[in-house]
Amino acid sequence: MALRDEIITLAKKAKEAAGIMATLSSAVKDAALMEMAEALVREKEYLIRENEKDVKRANDSGLSKAMIDRLTLTPGRIEDMAKGIREVASLPDPVGRITSMWRRPNGLLVGRMRIPLGVIGIIYESRPNVTSDAAALCLKAGNAVILRGGSEAIHSNLAIVDVLKRVVVRHDLPEWAIQMVPVTEREAVYELLQLEELIDLIIPRGGEELIRAVVKESKIPVIKHYKGVCHVYVDEDADLEMAVRICLNAKVQRPGVCNAMETLLVHERVASVFLPLVSKELGEAGVKLRGCPKTRKIIPHVEEATEEDWYAEYLDLILAVRVVDSMEQALEHIALYGSNHTEAIVTMNYQRAQEFLTRVQSSTVLVNASTRFSDGFELGLGAEIGISTTKLHAYGPMGVEELTTTKFIVYGNGQIRT
Amino acid sequence: MALRDEIITLAKKAKEAAGIMATLSSAVKDAALMEMAEALVREKEYLIRENEKDVKRANDSGLSKAMIDRLTLTPGRIEDMAKGIREVASLPDPVGRITSMWRRPNGLLVGRMRIPLGVIGIIYESRPNVTSDAAALCLKAGNAVILRGGSEAIHSNLAIVDVLKRVVVRHDLPEWAIQMVPVTEREAVYELLQLEELIDLIIPRGGEELIRAVVKESKIPVIKHYKGVCHVYVDEDADLEMAVRICLNAKVQRPGVCNAMETLLVHERVASVFLPLVSKELGEAGVKLRGCPKTRKIIPHVEEATEEDWYAEYLDLILAVRVVDSMEQALEHIALYGSNHTEAIVTMNYQRAQEFLTRVQSSTVLVNASTRFSDGFELGLGAEIGISTTKLHAYGPMGVEELTTTKFIVYGNGQIRT
Numbered sequence: 001m002a003l004r005d006e007i008i009t010l011a012k013k014a015k016e017a018a019g020i021m022a023t024l025s026s027a028v029k030d031a032a033l034m035e036m037a038e039a040l041v042r043e044k045e046y047l048i049r050e051n052e053k054d055v056k057r058a059n060d061s062g063l064s065k066a067m068i069d070r071l072t073l074t075p076g077r078i079e080d081m082a083k084g085i086r087e088v089a090s091l092p093d094p095v096g097r098i099t100s101m102w103r104r105p106n107g108l109l110v111g112r113m114r115i116p117l118g119v120i121g122i123i124y125e126s127r128p129n130v131t132s133d134a135a136a137l138c139l140k141a142g143n144a145v146i147l148r149g150g151s152e153a154i155h156s157n158l159a160i161v162d163v164l165k166r167v168v169v170r171h172d173l174p175e176w177a178i179q180m181v182p183v184t185e186r187e188a189v190y191e192l193l194q195l196e197e198l199i200d201l202i203i204p205r206g207g208e209e210l211i212r213a214v215v216k217e218s219k220i221p222v223i224k225h226y227k228g229v230c231h232v233y234v235d236e237d238a239d240l241e242m243a244v245r246i247c248l249n250a251k252v253q254r255p256g257v258c259n260a261m262e263t264l265l266v267h268e269r270v271a272s273v274f275l276p277l278v279s280k281e282l283g284e285a286g287v288k289l290r291g292c293p294k295t296r297k298i299i300p301h302v303e304e305a306t307e308e309d310w311y312a313e314y315l316d317l318i319l320a321v322r323v324v325d326s327m328e329q330a331l332e333h334i335a336l337y338g339s340n341h342t343e344a345i346v347t348m349n350y351q352r353a354q355e356f357l358t359r360v361q362s363s364t365v366l367v368n369a370s371t372r373f374s375d376g377f378e379l380g381l382g383a384e385i386g387i388s389t390t391k392l393h394a395y396g397p398m399g400v401e402e403l404t405t406t407k408f409i410v411y412g413n414g415q416i417r418t
Numbered sequence: 419m420a421l422r423d424e425i426i427t428l429a430k431k432a433k434e435a436a437g438i439m440a441t442l443s444s445a446v447k448d449a450a451l452m453e454m455a456e457a458l459v460r461e462k463e464y465l466i467r468e469n470e471k472d473v474k475r476a477n478d479s480g481l482s483k484a485m486i487d488r489l490t491l492t493p494g495r496i497e498d499m500a501k502g503i504r505e506v507a508s509l510p511d512p513v514g515r516i517t518s519m520w521r522r523p524n525g526l527l528v529g530r531m532r533i534p535l536g537v538i539g540i541i542y543e544s545r546p547n548v549t550s551d552a553a554a555l556c557l558k559a560g561n562a563v564i565l566r567g568g569s570e571a572i573h574s575n576l577a578i579v580d581v582l583k584r585v586v587v588r589h590d591l592p593e594w595a596i597q598m599v600p601v602t603e604r605e606a607v608y609e610l611l612q613l614e615e616l617i618d619l620i621i622p623r624g625g626e627e628l629i630r631a632v633v634k635e636s637k638i639p640v641i642k643h644y645k646g647v648c649h650v651y652v653d654e655d656a657d658l659e660m661a662v663r664i665c666l667n668a669k670v671q672r673p674g675v676c677n678a679m680e681t682l683l684v685h686e687r688v689a690s691v692f693l694p695l696v697s698k699e700l701g702e703a704g705v706k707l708r709g710c711p712k713t714r715k716i717i718p719h720v721e722e723a724t725e726e727d728w729y730a731e732y733l734d735l736i737l738a739v740r741v742v743d744s745m746e747q748a749l750e751h752i753a754l755y756g757s758n759h760t761e762a763i764v765t766m767n768y769q770r771a772q773e774f775l776t777r778v779q780s781s782t783v784l785v786n787a788s789t790r791f792s793d794g795f796e797l798g799l800g801a802e803i804g805i806s807t808t809k810l811h812a813y814g815p816m817g818v819e820e821l822t823t824t825k826f827i828v829y830g831n832g833q834i835r836t
Contacts, residue, residue: 215637246834359441366827366830391536392535396824406814407781408781408783408815409782410783415788416788
């Protein structure tokens, strides 16, 4: 069969499965998820054996140590995948929930009911745990899922899907509710992205390059974020000890992720006290600073920041620092250079805390807390399928609920329109 | 200035205006809207004078009578436009509303706050009232709007925007919150649809051809529906008198709109009684039926329905009729031929009413009420900016709230992630 037909067939099966998935009870879905967790642990050896093929090839082709580490499955990591699925199973089921209901003057009772989106395509790289995480979240929300992992993890991903699918058929779930694109050609992704009548949503997870390629080619709606240039603004009324603690956490706790701080904005009234404090701690943690001229007057040893630094997502132990003359200037900086991802203010001033929360239009805005909390699990969504910095449908971390939509339901007793 | 630069400049101004619009209080927005309504009525003569230029050209170029009627502004229609704006002003402001808030185990208080989408582009045809309706809705939700009406209404639309903009500058609204694309070249639309960094949402309103062209060219998310193939299913336990009333209303009250019934499905147990009843009433109203073989056994005078009839959106006094052997078969028919728009069941059976509501995945599903209620105003959204049959972001009639999104806001007291 030609590649194109193969992909269309796969998507048609997914759409058919989605029709059945949408009607399943929470009990049926959760029971299947719980057994999927069991099955992954039970099949640990098989999964590791298949994973070793990918790891070997990765070694042979000279992939970086970090990449190989992300690729490798260990018994501990498989336990974590199982734990993740169990957590998804334990979340409340959004499907069928009536989010609101009201009566119209003519007696019609109108409500909105959550329903699954339908078929969701996930396009991702390296980490095989995304396979089980994403599949579990999509199924929980009553969707069918088409997975397309990176070619470097194809054996691992196929093995994981194989284990999950065996559970699917043992339970009352439709056989094609979980599918993995079985070929590694890039054209398969292109073909997938054309099927707007069969697939409802595409979620790309990976580097900016992958995501831009998906957005460019897709006729299907895409939910994504390109990058996270997250700011912490230390206000003139900040508790400076708290500010140091938050900045250190936001930058250093895991510098390679999208919710790490990339630019620090400091009010000039506290800069001369705060900057030496924070730069000492950050320096000890290995962070290199790049400062504006005012910053460098206070801590002269730092490199000079260029215009590009304000746009940079370092994902590394580098931090851009700017002294601002007001919160107004901080807000302008964020509006100009920010990526709509996550921004935090550190302040004890009530008025400015509220104003910062209201005026910053990023997807997550925090007062006196680390930017690292911008994460589905940390915010209490239960689990995270991704983060969106486009405003349509979902903005910020996305959980199970964001894999559903609402329809209108209307109870009448013979009403007609006049 | 080249066309492309002109469009980019216009969109940049809109984005700047959106930043200010997002921070305005409801009082400021509503006062401006109320005065816009006044101003349209006050400038009635100017609007009609400009409209006459469009009408004259339409007459000269031989546009259909129906088209010219849709295009024409009368004092009454201008009063209606003003009334529409006043109604939008009186709606609750969604911006700033906290839709939910919860506390995390670490003490973080996490909430979701409604914020405007940003810049919205509306691409539409003929009816000049869309200009004021769409502008009012976008402004109410704190957005900036770029309007692009049909070339046949360019004088009318420019005059309406001119009147609205004079109010904008008299009030505290940013000058570029409402803009009309001032040129009629089709390329202007194409250029607009490329500006994904400046425009957040495109809403096309008009015929299927217009909408398909917009979807094809747009890099910006589009919310739309192609067509409405709406079904009424008359169950074996229907109150047949009520069913006749509902079918007549759904088909005849306004046959040219997307929420009119296009296919009638009748349970075989009631078909021999119901079909003669309903066909008599529909016939008297001028409706031509096209039936399946079982239908034609009961009412032999009707034309035979072909496969294409099940897919057809007639927008006319024509109705496809099929006799089904069960609700199951009706559900299958709807899933196969439906357009995800609106479907209704007529039944007194509790179980089947609930099942139909749950299992039909269309954007509006009704029990014992006319499909014609699938409308933002009728469902209680206050006003309608359009209807969506794609599931992302909004599904079904869209009101002011659908022109907003939510961001996460987080109140902390020094929390860091461990």
